Amino acid sequence: MKISIFGLGYVGAVSLACLSRDGHDVVGVDIEPAKLDLIKNGKTPVVEEGMVELMAQVAASGHVSVTTDAVQAVLSTEISLVCVGTPSAANGSQDQGAVLRLAEQIGEALKQKSEPHVVVFRSTLVPGTVEDVLRPIIERASGKRDGVDFHLCFQPEFLREGSSIRDYDKPPFTIVGANHEYAAERLQALFGHLPCKFLKTSVRAAEMMKYCCNNFHALKITFANETARLCGALGVDAFEVMDLVCQDTQLNISKAYLKPGFAFGGSCLPKDLRATTYLAKTHDLELPMLSGILASNRQHLDLALDKLLALGKRKIGFIGLSFKTGTDDLRESPLVTLAEQLIGKGMQLSIYDPEVHLASLLGANRSFVQKHLPHIGEMLKGDLAEVVQGSEVLVMGLSGAEIAAQVAGLARADQDLLDLVNLPNKADFKARVQGLCW
Ligand SMILES: NC(=O)c1ccc[n+]([C@@H]2O[C@H](COP(=O)([O-])OP(=O)(O)OC[C@H]3O[C@@H](n4cnc5c(N)ncnc54)[C@H](O)[C@@H]3O)[C@@H](O)[C@H]2O)c1
Incomplete structure (x- = not known):
C-alpha cells in the first residue's frame, strides 16, 4: 500500500519503519526538517530498541521518502496515518493545534483528489474530536463528504516507548473506530496479519x-x-x-468488577476501605486514590438520587434492596441509603426483594436496616405486582433475565423506571426506562 504518515515522533517514526519493513511504500511528513533529514539518511529520530538497525535497513530499501509538503503526501498515497502530538495545554485540556492545522491541509489535498482516500487518526484524541471537529474541517476544506469521497476513522495506538517495535508487531489488539466499512477493510488489509484480535467499533x-x-x-x-x-x-x-x-x-x-452499574456496598468493601485509610493516617501516610474511592462511590449514589428527585414524583417502588442480587445482606447496601434519602425527602416507598424477609433478618443485618429504615416493615411487600402497580417510579436494583422479564410484563407506559443494573430487555418495557449513566 502507499501510505503517508504525519508526525514522525515515537508513534509515527516506528510506524514508518515497520510499515516500510513490511513492504509498503511510506511517505513521512513532519514540520521539523531535522527529523526528515535523519530519516532520509537512514537514522532514527527517536531512541527506541531496534530502530537504529531498522531505519538503516528501510532507508536503503527505497520504500521510504520524506517531505514537509502535506498536500503532496496525501496526493501520492491512498491512506494517511495521522500521528502528530496532542500534548496538554496549560489548563489541562488537550492541545489540538497540530491536528487541527493538519486537518485543514488534508482537506485541501482531498479537494484535488478523485480516488478514494482513507484518513486514519492515530493520535490520542478526546472523544468526539474526529466526528465533531476534524470531519467538519476536512469536509469544508475539501468540499467533499466523509463516507462518500473520503473515509475517516480512528485507530488508537498502544505501543509503549522502550518496546515500541515489539509492541507494533504484537499489540494487545487492533481497534478500529469507523462509521463506514471501506476504512475498516483497508485497515484490516494493513494490520489484519498481526497476532491479535481485530475489533471494529464506533469512532x-x-x-x-x-x-x-x-x-x-x-x-x-x-x-x-x-x-x-x-x-x-x-x-x-x-x-x-x-x-x-x-x-x-x-x-x-480479570473482568470481574469492571462492569458499570450501581454503587458498591455490603459488609466488606466500605468497612475495609475505611480501615485501610485510617491505618494509613495513623502512620502519617496520604493515600489519595484509596481515600477517594468512597467519595466517588457516594457520587454515584447521589446521581441516582438526583435523577429520581428530578422526576418530581412521590410514589417510588424499589425492586431490590440488598447490596447485591441473590443475598439478603442489607449492611451498607447503597439501595438502603438511597431509600433512606428518598424517605427524608418525603417520598413514599414500597420495596420488593425476594431475598429479604424481615422475620429472618438477624444480628448486624437486622440492626443496620432498623437503624436506617425503621419503617421497613410497612414498605416491604412480598408481591412484585403490588409494588409495581402502586408506584409512579420504579427503581430497578435487581439483575437477572427472569426478574427483568417479570418487571417488563408489569410496568406501565405512565411509569418511569431508573435502571441501575443495565436491563437486558429495555426494549420490552412500556415504561420510560432511564439508565443511571448509560
Ligand atoms: N509516545 C507513545 O508511547 C504513544 C503511544 C500511544 C499513543 N500516543 C499518541 O500518539 C500521538 C503522537 O505521540 P508521539 O509520542 O509520537 O508524539 P511526538 O511528540 O514524539 O511526535 C509528534 C510529531 O508530530 C510532528 N508534528 C507536529 N505538527 C505537525 C504537522 N502539522 N504536520 C506534521 N507533523 C507534525 C512533530 O514535529 C513531532 O515530530 C499523541 O497523540 C500521543 O498521545 C503516543
Whole structure:
C-alpha cells in the first residue's frame, strides 16, 4: 500500500519503519526538517530498541521518502496515518493545534483528489474530536463528504516507548473506530496479519477506550504504589503482597468488577476501605486514590438520587434492596441509603426483594436496616405486582433475565423506571426506562 504518515515522533517514526519493513511504500511528513533529514539518511529520530538497525535497513530499501509538503503526501498515497502530538495545554485540556492545522491541509489535498482516500487518526484524541471537529474541517476544506469521497476513522495506538517495535508487531489488539466499512477493510488489509484480535467499533468508542486504557494503567500503577507505601510503613514486603494479589485471576486480574452499574456496598468493601485509610493516617501516610474511592462511590449514589428527585414524583417502588442480587445482606447496601434519602425527602416507598424477609433478618443485618429504615416493615411487600402497580417510579436494583422479564410484563407506559443494573430487555418495557449513566 502507499501510505503517508504525519508526525514522525515515537508513534509515527516506528510506524514508518515497520510499515516500510513490511513492504509498503511510506511517505513521512513532519514540520521539523531535522527529523526528515535523519530519516532520509537512514537514522532514527527517536531512541527506541531496534530502530537504529531498522531505519538503516528501510532507508536503503527505497520504500521510504520524506517531505514537509502535506498536500503532496496525501496526493501520492491512498491512506494517511495521522500521528502528530496532542500534548496538554496549560489548563489541562488537550492541545489540538497540530491536528487541527493538519486537518485543514488534508482537506485541501482531498479537494484535488478523485480516488478514494482513507484518513486514519492515530493520535490520542478526546472523544468526539474526529466526528465533531476534524470531519467538519476536512469536509469544508475539501468540499467533499466523509463516507462518500473520503473515509475517516480512528485507530488508537498502544505501543509503549522502550518496546515500541515489539509492541507494533504484537499489540494487545487492533481497534478500529469507523462509521463506514471501506476504512475498516483497508485497515484490516494493513494490520489484519498481526497476532491479535481485530475489533471494529464506533469512532467515539475507539477514542474513549484509548483514554480508558491509559487511565486504567495509571490507576493500576498508583494502586500498586499506594499499597507499597502502606506496606513500607507496616514493614510488609510490598512485592510479595502485590505478587499474591496478581495470583488471583478470578477476581483481581480479570473482568470481574469492571462492569458499570450501581454503587458498591455490603459488609466488606466500605468497612475495609475505611480501615485501610485510617491505618494509613495513623502512620502519617496520604493515600489519595484509596481515600477517594468512597467519595466517588457516594457520587454515584447521589446521581441516582438526583435523577429520581428530578422526576418530581412521590410514589417510588424499589425492586431490590440488598447490596447485591441473590443475598439478603442489607449492611451498607447503597439501595438502603438511597431509600433512606428518598424517605427524608418525603417520598413514599414500597420495596420488593425476594431475598429479604424481615422475620429472618438477624444480628448486624437486622440492626443496620432498623437503624436506617425503621419503617421497613410497612414498605416491604412480598408481591412484585403490588409494588409495581402502586408506584409512579420504579427503581430497578435487581439483575437477572427472569426478574427483568417479570418487571417488563408489569410496568406501565405512565411509569418511569431508573435502571441501575443495565436491563437486558429495555426494549420490552412500556415504561420510560432511564439508565443511571448509560
Ligand atoms: N509516545 C507513545 O508511547 C504513544 C503511544 C500511544 C499513543 N500516543 C499518541 O500518539 C500521538 C503522537 O505521540 P508521539 O509520542 O509520537 O508524539 P511526538 O511528540 O514524539 O511526535 C509528534 C510529531 O508530530 C510532528 N508534528 C507536529 N505538527 C505537525 C504537522 N502539522 N504536520 C506534521 N507533523 C507534525 C512533530 O514535529 C513531532 O515530530 C499523541 O497523540 C500521543 O498521545 C503516543
